Amino acid sequence: MPRFERKQNIFRNKDALGESYQPERIEERDEEIEAYMDALQPIIDGWEPNNVFLYGNTGVGKTAVTDYLLDVLQEDVTEYDDVDLSVLGVNCKTLNSSYQVAVELVNTLRPAGAEISTTGYPQQTVFKKLYSELEALGGTVVIVLDEIDSIGDRDELLYELPRARSNGYLESTKVGLIGISNDFKFREQLDPRVQDTLCERELQFPPYEASELTNILESRAEVAITENGCDGGVLNLCAALAARDSGSARQALDLLRLAGEVAENNDDDEIQEHHVEQARSKLEQERVEEGMRELTTHGRLALLAVVSKAAKESTPCRTRELYQEYEALCESSGTDSLAQRSVHNHLSDLRMLGILSAKENRSGSRGNYYSYELDVPFSSAVDAMADVLYLDEEIETIREIARMNGVV
Numbered sequence: 584m585p586r587f588e589r590k591q592n593i594f595r596n597k598d599a600l601g602e603s604y605q606p607e608r609i610e611e612r613d614e615e616i617e618a619y620m621d622a623l624q625p626i627i628d629g630w631e632p633n634n635v636f637l638y639g640n641t642g643v644g645k646t647a648v649t650d651y652l653l654d655v656l657q658e659d660v661t662e663y664d665d666v667d668l669s670v671l672g673v674n675c676k677t678l679n680s681s682y683q684v685a686v687e688l689v690n691t692l693r694p695a696g697a698e699i700s701t702t703g704y705p706q707q708t709v710f711k712k713l714y715s716e717l718e719a720l721g722g723t724v725v726i727v728l729d730e731i732d733s734i735g736d737r738d739e740l741l742y743e744l745p746r747a748r749s750n751g752y753l754e755s756t757k758v759g760l761i762g763i764s765n766d767f768k769f770r771e772q773l774d775p776r777v778q779d780t781l782c783e784r785e786l787q788f789p790p791y792e793a794s795e796l797t798n799i800l801e802s803r804a805e806v807a808i809t810e811n812g813c814d815g816g817v818l819n820l821c822a823a824l825a826a827r828d829s830g831s832a833r834q835a836l837d838l839l840r841l842a843g844e845v846a847e848n849n850d851d852d853e854i855q856e857h858h859v860e861q862a863r864s865k866l867e868q869e870r871v872e873e874g875m876r877e878l879t880t881h882g883r884l885a886l887l888a889v890v891s892k893a894a895k896e897s898t899p900c901r902t903r904e905l906y907q908e909y910e911a912l913c914e915s916s917g918t919d920s921l922a923q924r925s926v927h928n929h930l931s932d933l934r935m936l937g938i939l940s941a942k943e944n945r946s947g948s949r950g951n952y953y954s955y956e957l958d959v960p961f962s963s964a965v966d967a968m969a970d971v972l973y974l975d976e977e978i979e980t981i982r983e984i985a986r987m988n989g990v991v
């Protein structure tokens with residue numbers, strides 16, 4: 584019977600490369616930290632907080648810097664008896680209206696058992712409940728709304744909360760909002776009056792360059808990886824790959840962690856560059872598989888049509904032929920088919936997602952046309968579709984044909 588055996592050649596503390604780890608030091612963000620501290624200064628001075636809007640791509644340290652600075656602020660504020668600071672944090676990802684965010688805030692402030700229902704109240708009633716909880720808390724309250732763009736255009740709370748004091752809803756409590764977003768369009772879409780208040784102080788976090796990512800990785804590797812667990816060029820390679828793609832520290836850290844796991848699984852004592860390469864293609868495949876799972880039904884059926892043609896070794900294949908395959912799959916799954924034009928749009932989307940590639944062909948007088956083929960491994964595409972489409976028989980036939988043709 585196989586037994587578990589502890590492996591600790593590579594990692595000293597693998598959790599330090601994970602999402603929930605809060606770094607002791609923030610690297611390469613001195614300027615942003617200075618501007619951020621400047622925006623938070625009125626809190627220490629005992630005045631009303633500024634509202635702050637923070638934006639930048641995913642993984643560029645918006646949350647890490649915010650958590651770090653608010654911890655420092657909470658510690659430093661204890662020096663001053665006349666400032667009583669509370670920090671509330673809500674991730675808005677699953678809350679897509681002001682109403683839901685307000686309910687979440689009320690329930691964060693209420694003791695267990697006294698929460699309000701998430702539906703059934705007029706919006707103003709929920710806002711009033713929020714004001715009365717905030718008033719009961721007193722002092723200065725900083726509310727951090729991460730992924731604030733999920734609120735969409737139902738942004739009344741972002742208009743009302745910063746004005747609650749001037750409108751007489753709050754007397755003793757001073758409230759400051761910190762909104763965090765990686766959607767650049769969100770700011771532009773906001774009502775100009777909301778923009779004026781929420782974006783009182785705006786901070787932009789640019790993507791990291793390779794040398795900055797190397798420093799972030801070096802300081803994290805000190806905690807996470809054993810002394811001889813990592814070959815010299817590995818951190819530079821992870822940093823360079825992440826910088827070229829997204830400039831995200833999360834991507835660089837994920838790459839290093841996965842490369843370490845690959846090395847560990849091979850029973851190697853050191854992470855080397857070839858482990859990073861393997862980790863990169865694994866992450867790339869995961870990303871594509873995730874993209875495939877998030878497709879709409881017709882996107883999936885259009886993709887399965889290409890998969891089916893690939894099994895028959897008939898790709899690249901033009902839209903017209905793919906459309907026939909797609910119609911047959913729609914019929915098998917009891918789904919009404921879309922017009923060829925719409926299927927063409929789905930194929931273009933799949934191309935944008937990096938799941939398909941397309942070649943443009945010239946066809947004399949009738950203009951150009953595209954032919955499509957898979958840009959991901961056949962087995963990843965068929966596995967992902969088997970998980971999300973209820974077409975077991977058809978998918979088994981496709982696999983069978985692929986096996987016969989030596990595609991898999």
Ligand SMILES: Nc1ncnc2c1ncn2[C@@H]1O[C@H](COP(=O)(O)OP(=O)(O)OP(=O)(O)O)[C@@H](O)[C@H]1O
Nearest residue numbers: 606609610612641642643644645646647765832833
């Ligand atoms: N300057 C930095 N120094 C140390 N670690 C960092 C730095 N920037 C980012 N990180 C680390 O990178 C990871 C991603 O950072 P973070 O979650 O702050 O990104 P984000 O900009 O908030 O991304 P998202 O918009 O996706 O939430 C975290 O593990 C964080 O600790």
